[in-house]
Amino acid sequence: MLDSYSPPLTAKKDTRVGDWAEADNVELAYAPTNSSWLNRIEARFTALRYFALDDTDHASHREQGSVTRRSVIWRNRHAADQRLRAVVDRANVA
Template sequence: MICIDEFGPLSIQPHKGKGWYKEKHPHRLPATYTRQHGVRHLFAAFDLKRDKLYGHVSQTKKHQDLLRFLKVLRRRFHRSERLYLVLDNFSPHKHQKVTAWAEENNVELVFTPTNASWLNRIECHFGPLRKFVLEGSHYANHKELAQAIQAYVRWRNKNKRHEAILREQKKIKVV
C-alpha cells in the first residue's frame, strides 16, 4: 500500500522561520519577491509497509508527470507484487493513460472520498517537510530547493523514529 499526493506549488521565495541570530543584527528576509523562476511541484509517495518516503520535483503536475513518477515507483517493487496506490480525486490521477498503465502493471488505484484527502497517510509527512526544508529558508533557485527536499527525504528515511519528525507528524490529523 503506497500513499501518493502532490505538495506545492513550490516557489522561490523567502519563508519565515525561527533561528539563532546575533543580537540586534538578525538576518532579514526581503519583504517582496517576484516569481521569475516559476513554480515546481513535489510528487511524493509513502510506502506504508516499509515506512519509506519517496519524492520527485517536477515543473508541472500533469498526468504525464504523474505517470513518470509512478513508473519510477513501480520499478522499486517486484513485478509480481500488486501495488495499491492511495490517491485523492485530482483529475490527472484519473486520466485514461494513468488508469490504463495501472491495469497493465499490476497496480490498483484506490481513491479517497471527495473532500477527504486527510484519509491519505502521506498528508502527515508534509508538515515535517515544510518545517525542515521550507521554514526559515531562502533558496536561490529550484535546483537548490529540489536538492534540499531530496536531502530531507534521505535523512527522513534513515531517521524514521526521530523525535522531531514524530512530533511534527502528530500535528496533522490523518486516519
C-alpha cells in the same frame, strides 16, 4: 492513491489513467474528495514543506532538491526519536 480525484460526474472512469494502470499492473485507490487526512503521506508532505520549503528562496531547482533530500535523510535518521514521533503522531490525528 488518488487523493481528491474528481473526474466529471458523467465520466465512468478516466480511460487514459485506467488504461495506463491496467497495462502496468497498478491498482488505483480512490480516496473521497476532501479527505486528504486519509492519505498518511500527507503528514510527511506537510512536514517536508514546513522544514524545507516554506519561507525559502532557493536559487535553483538543484538547490531546492538538495534541501529536500537533506530533510528526508535527516527525518529517516531520526525516525526513532520519541519527540519526533510525538510530533508526527499529533499531525496524523489532526
